[in-house]
Amino acid sequence: MRYLPKSPAERQEMLAAIGAKSIEELFESIPYKFRLRNALNLPGPLSEAEVIQYFKDRAAENSLGYSSFLGAGVYQHLRSVITDTILLRGEFLTSYTPYQAEITQGTLQAIFEFQTLMCQLTGQEVANASMYDGATATTEAVLMAERLTGRTRVLVARSVHPEYREVLQTYAKNSGLHLEEIRYTQSGTVDTAAIQGALKNDVAAVVLQSPNFFGVLETLPEIADAAHAAGALLVVAIAEGVSLGAVRPPCEADIVALEAQSFGLPPSYGGPFAGVIASRDKYVRQMPGRLAGQTTDGEGRRGFVLTLATREQHIRREKATSNICTNQALCALAATVHLTLLGKEGLREMAEQNMAKAQFALDELQKIPGVKRAFDGPFFNEFTLAFPRSVRLINGELLKEKIAGPLVLGTPYPELTKHGLVCVTETTSRAEIERFAAAVKAILSKPLQTT
């Protein structure tokens, strides 16, 4: 087998050195009747060329050649070939968690740069080395708020990503947290008055997302003031990081939970991505996940180490701040390289292109009779449309035109029947937008088929 670096003779030599007659002898501590006598029933072995062919065949059964207007927490953005060039360097790809600082300074310095970039983006003072994704980062942010406040009630905006809320619910069930949903208003933003009404001195956190699931920006200062007046923390989730190139960061938040997928990571059918928790310096000892810190060696040279490990499971075991061990270091490195390439101007320009494309798409779609935007709050690159008929039916027709249409909102939001979420990024060409709008127009101009 090509991955195994031993000849039959070498195996025999090693067995002889051990003093074993056969390889079977080395497995004698496994009770005989539980040792497999037959080979596993697995496909393969495949040569490299066959492995590639298998996956190319699967790729051909997916969405190649289709235009997509899907976002909803996973975004298609431009990626430079440089990001993968760096990621594929074996020194990064095949290195372990940097516990041995002397021979992992590359990873450690990159994490330190990642933490800095995340602080700059989110307007926070400290950021960790990454979490699994935006949903688990949001959950861990809430658990962190629970530890910081000693309270258990949590107000969660209904305009937060439904899957983020589902993950939070799974974790909350057994941690004694009580989640309460806060409705949204006509403008698509969270109902501030409802938050103010629900805020009492037993609330650990108010959880918002901005831009929220409907694409609308939440207005934070007033909600932050109300939360703080009640002794609660404001947790802000950000699913679309590119927005931060044009939108003011959530400085008022006490904890920010960011999904970094938009920074150089492909959609990859849902992962791997990287979540981030950013917060205030004073809360750092209750943060989950790994942190890289700057220090010096005996000769005064600058170096980096993993630090504040006494929060973590391998030291604290059942008293740890989280059970997280492996994080998403390589994804965080992708984000670091990508954001370094973009720089200040690149990110701003990318963000503004997203806004321009989304606005153009909205204008084109709203020209179609019966199609109108559902919410009037300011948006970034996604917007919610109300259609005159079922989005599911429209999407079925769009598929024939090789278009993956808007996300159907009726499942997560039963009140939003005939509503769809449209995402347009810098990767969507004007021609694709026009073709999409023309297709929707043609579909809606045909009478509804009742089958």
Add this chain to the structure above:
Amino acid sequence: MEEKIKKATRHTNQNEGLIFEKSSPGKRAFELPPLDVPKVDAAKSLGAQHRSAGVEGFPEVSEIEVIRHFTRLSTWNYAIDLGMYPLGSCTMKYNPRVNEFVARLDGIATEHPYQPQELSQGCLKILQLLEKCLLEITGMDAITLQPAAGAQGELTGLLLIRAYLEKQGNARKTVLIPDSAHGTNPATAVIAGYRVENIKSESHGQIDVDKLRDLVTDDVAALMITNPSTLGIFEERIPEIAQILHAQGALLYMDGANMNALTGVTRPGDLGVDVMHLNLHKTFSTPHGGGGPGAGPVAMKKILEPFRPVPILVERQGGKLALEQVRPDSIGKVRAFGGNFGVLVRALAYILAYGPGVRQATEDAVLNANYIRKRLEGVFDLPYSLPSMHEVVFSDAIQKRSGVNTTDIAKRLIDYGFHPYTTAFPLIVPGALMIEPTESESKEECDLFIEAMKSIAQEAATAPELVKTAPRTTRVRRLDEVGAARKPVLRWKSMAKTKAAD
């Protein structure tokens, strides 16, 4: 000392500051295609209260500077691609490059989790085949691929157990965990709402079955066991342990971190395990990448199947695959969008490359560990003498006599061109040297490692200072970790700002 080290030679590498220190306004490393729709006035469409003029402090550098920056940083890392990485419990094996290639294909990397299922049949077939393969390998009945890492797999497993017991009327209060377990086990049990009771190992490092019998009451939900244990020793009485738990209505959870010792040789499902997670970034070769991403699928017996996280992959009539979102008894979602698909792709590529021959990988991993054990026995103290599987745990008891501890030896290994083994774990071995070579090491590389370890043992006896001040050949020497934690500097700040703040 240098001429006797065969594996490594010193060589010059580049200095490099932080990327922020290279920034100068106006430099660019990335250009977008021109905008093909009318520009919008950001301030107008967002409103003044939402508008930002750009991220303060973001780097402004050119493309060659980005390439050099990260390439230089990369040369400061040790990696599997450079040599043996004997970290016990971490299974640092070769990461096949074809896995990286296929995970990046158009039609794989480009796919959106919300795209219509008619357009996702390729992705779903990949998931289905991986499910089948992992069930065959573990001997289990059902599986979820959703958990993002081993620790999340543990949580998923315990939530499955909790849901199952709740359905029977009592979720119970306690999870039993041996003192040799990974730290994630107790941390996870707490998040799942359980109280942790630690079990002391018996004198051979195995679970004390008699004591276990006393501890398993109708208040115990599960035992979390690692098999082989973190000592690299197979728990011979695991079928009996399962019986003891089952007799009291409790379940057996297996931490699959050490599955590299068992794949193709025995199956946890046959041994009486009810639920387990796999670390795809260990046994199934997906790259560690400096600490993730991983994936932690959870395989289980039939009784737990109704509680799996949604969505559930199903095959409809005619062979079409679909994801079902609604299952009344599901524990819910543990991760958005169904999991780390890109990692799952790599793991399947690994399994396909081996096929049934994956047993050979297990055999070679166990062969390497036993070879190293045999040749270092006597040079280093072996606190538990039961047969080793895929890893061997020594202690520093002999070297301690001249004041040299496991960390010193580990740091000295760096000078010899190796990554250190795992130090100070498992907790039941004071001064542990936990060595897991994996199947990816040739006899030659194993011999170089053995030679290095012997040479260091000799240095510890004759020139302990040399070992205690290692590493001596790295860019930086031992770093001040106490200082780093006492006054944390966790981000870069511009000099101007730092001065103003002082």
